Amino acid sequence: MTKHFQNELGKIRERLLHIGDIVEQSVANAVTAIETRDEKLAGAVIGGDRIIDLQEVELEEECLKALALYQPVAMDLRLIVACLKINNDLERIGDLAVNIAHKVEDLNAFGVLAVDMKTLQKMSGDAQLMLRKSLNALVTLNVDEAREVLRSDDVIDNLNRQMHVQMEALMRQDIDRLRAYQIFVSVSRNLERIGDHATNIAEDVVYLVEGEIVRHGLGRES
Numbered sequence: 001m002t003k004h005f006q007n008e009l010g011k012i013r014e015r016l017l018h019i020g021d022i023v024e025q026s027v028a029n030a031v032t033a034i035e036t037r038d039e040k041l042a043g044a045v046i047g048g049d050r051i052i053d054l055q056e057v058e059l060e061e062e063c064l065k066a067l068a069l070y071q072p073v074a075m076d077l078r079l080i081v082a083c084l085k086i087n088n089d090l091e092r093i094g095d096l097a098v099n100i101a102h103k104v105e106d107l108n109a110f111g112v113l114a115v116d117m118k119t120l121q122k123m124s125g126d127a128q129l130m131l132r133k134s135l136n137a138l139v140t141l142n143v144d145e146a147r148e149v150l151r152s153d154d155v156i157d158n159l160n161r162q163m164h165v166q167m168e169a170l171m172r173q174d175i176d177r178l179r180a181y182q183i184f185v186s187v188s189r190n191l192e193r194i195g196d197h198a199t200n201i202a203e204d205v206v207y208l209v210e211g212e213i214v215r216h217g218l219g220r221e222s
Helices: 002-036 039-070 074-108 118-140 145-171 175-209
Strands: none
Touching: 002 039, 002 074, 002 118, 002 175, 039 074, 074 118, 074 175, 118 145, 118 175, 145 175
């Protein structure tokens, strides 16, 4: 392929990583807003979603333009296809961060709650780390790092189950604030889904480098 095309691929990767940085910060801010019940910070997450959406559309257009102009094959074709898919996953993660942020106002209708935030904080940190690792794997084409992300998905799933058990116990003890605990169940579910999307990105990196499809457990290490 021409040098110009390689430059275009470099720009696509850079823009994708930039979107990833924005999305990662959006997730961190959304969880912080829940922890601190900060409606202003939650509003910033919700307002910032428009930027992510615009970036997603612009990057998709760049990818489609590169496909049309250069008709890449083999590794270059897989790279653009992977970028298109990862771009969509990042946009969805941004939406999930917004979902979390929207819960802050609802939560503020309740007083102090006996909720142990450690599990939620652990989920948030792990989900962000999975996202960061999956994007790093894309930059460095590091399949080992991508597979680390795949293995981490079970950790997020287990934390989500723990959160559900904790909230169910609180619901039984404090039925008058049932809705408040349901909010935390929803936040936990959204974090678990963020982990799923980070896993999708890692799967695309494995496909990009090795041409191996690992979705639905196909080709994954045991």
